[in-house]
Amino acid sequence: MRLLFVGDVVGQPGVAFLKEAVGLLAQLGDDGRALAGGHSLIPMMKLRLATPANLVDLAGIAELKGIRSDGNDIIIGAMTTQHELIGSELLKSRLPILRETSLQVADPQVRYLGTLGGNVANGDPGNDMPAVMMCLGAIYHVIGKTGERRIEAREFYQGAYFTSLETGDVLTAVRIAVPPAGHGYAYEKLKRKIGDYATAAAAVVLTLSGGRVATCSIGLTNVAETPLWAEEAAKILVGSTLDAATVKRAVAAAEAITAPASDARGPAQYRTKMAGVMLTRALSSALSRARG
Numbered sequence: 001m002r003l004l005f006v007g008d009v010v011g012q013p014g015v016a017f018l019k020e021a022v023g024l025l026a027q028l029g030d031d032g033r034a035l036a037g038g039h040s041l042i043p044m045m046k047l048r049l050a051t052p053a054n055l056v057d058l059a060g061i062a063e064l065k066g067i068r069s070d071g072n073d074i075i076i077g078a079m080t081t082q083h084e085l086i087g088s089e090l091l092k093s094r095l096p097i098l099r100e101t102s103l104q105v106a107d108p109q110v111r112y113l114g115t116l117g118g119n120v121a122n123g124d125p126g127n128d129m130p131a132v133m134m135c136l137g138a139i140y141h142v143i144g145k146t147g148e149r150r151i152e153a154r155e156f157y158q159g160a161y162f163t164s165l166e167t168g169d170v171l172t173a174v175r176i177a178v179p180p181a182g183h184g185y186a187y188e189k190l191k192r193k194i195g196d197y198a199t200a201a202a203a204v205v206l207t208l209s210g211g212r213v214a215t216c217s218i219g220l221t222n223v224a225e226t227p228l229w230a231e232e233a234a235k236i237l238v239g240s241t242l243d244a245a246t247v248k249r250a251v252a253a254a255e256a257i258t259a260p261a262s263d264a265r266g267p268a269q270y271r272t273k274m275a276g277v278m279l280t281r282a283l284s285s286a287l288s289r290a291r292g
């Protein structure tokens with residue numbers, strides 16, 4: 001296995017450009033793989049579940065870093081670390097669900113290196129950010145040998161470790177339309193211990209109007225082969241005051257779309273029920289935040 005630093009390959013050590021990384025990955029085809037923080041890819045290589053001949057290191061590509069506003073959207077560079085998401089004042093004030101979620105990803109050591117781009121591009125249903133991105137209706141910016149394209153997070157995940165990315169594609173940024181000020185939000189995650197992946201988790205973003213739910217979106221983590229956007233469950237809640245009977249119906253609708261594996265985190269039926277419990281908690285927390 002060769003580790004390729006983009007600047008070295010193009011004869012400019014210490015300098016790295018996106019264009020060169022994309023060219024290198026296109027040239028390597030199936031023999032190349034992008035390396036971000038390495039905290040999913042390297043463990044997979046140690047287990048021989050991934051055996052890339054060449055790793056193209058995206059570190060040092062300035063174009064892939066940073067968090068900025070663009071009108072009502074926030075754009076986050078793919079190489080922004082989870083630690084940087086937690087420290088961002090912009091996200092704290094306008095998209096606090098990202099901070100809340102980042103704080104529940106792994107542990108500080110992993111978060112110092114693990115990136116947002118790696119988390120959403122990886123395709124592991126256990127990653128926390130994808131369901132949050134589906135909940136928020138995020139758009140992924142991708143560049144590859146056929147040029148640039150934008151893919152909705154809700155369309156991106158096709159199976160475990162199977163996404164809309166094609167060989168040689170680099171996910172460059174994530175674009176999120178900021179929900180209205182005063183929106184309610186929550187990411188509730190059940191895990192066996194600190195640093196663990198979710199047994200089940202739920203993301204909620206909602207707005208209120210006259211005490212009733214005006215808009216609602218729900219994402220679920222690690223209860224199917226892909227992250228889930230629980231569209232029908234959210235529709236049930238719109239127009240309600242989040243009364244117990246309506247929440248119960250919505251939770252049942254969300255549970256109905258899950259299909260978790262039975263594994264070390266528990267039997268499938270338990271994990272489905274825990275998705276419902278996490279959703280109930282997330283709705284309650286989002287409601288109280290929206291009420292202020």
Ligand SMILES: Cc1cc2nc3c(=O)[nH]c(=O)nc-3n(C[C@H](O)[C@H](O)[C@H](O)COP(=O)(O)OP(=O)(O)OC[C@H]3O[C@@H](n4cnc5c(N)ncnc54)[C@H](O)[C@@H]3O)c2cc1C
Binds near residue numbers: 113172195
């Ligand atoms: C002990 C431990 C606990 C963890 N717990 C959690 C957890 O609770 N929740 C959670 O969500 N994650 C968890 N993780 C995973 C961690 O968050 C990873 O850092 C993250 O999933 C991947 O980000 P990365 O930057 O490390 O990507 P990498 O490992 O470098 O890459 C992952 C995959 O994405 C591809 N990729 C990366 N960046 C790009 C890009 N810009 N464009 C195209 N493809 C790209 C790579 O080719 C690779 O296939 C844990 C990891 C460890 C080691």
